Amino acid sequence: MDLTGAQWRKSTKSGSNGGDCVEVADNLAGVVLVRDTKDRDGGTLAFEPAAWAGFVTLAKEIGPRG
Structure with a gap:
C-alpha cells in the first residue's frame, strides 16, 4: 500500500508529554491508517x-479507563 499521500494527525486524546500517542490518517480513499507517534516506522494498522x-x-461510549 502506498502511504506517501497520507496526511497524519495526532489524536486529540494524546497527551503533550510524548507518551501514549496515536496518529491517524483518514484522507486516503477506502482506508484509515493508524500508527504510534513514538515509532512512526514501526508499522501501520489499516x-x-x-x-x-x-x-x-x-471508544467514546466507553470513555477513558484507569
Missing part, C-alpha cells in the same frame, strides 16, 4: 472506514 468509525463510536 482499517476500513466503517470499522474505524465503529471503533471511535464505541
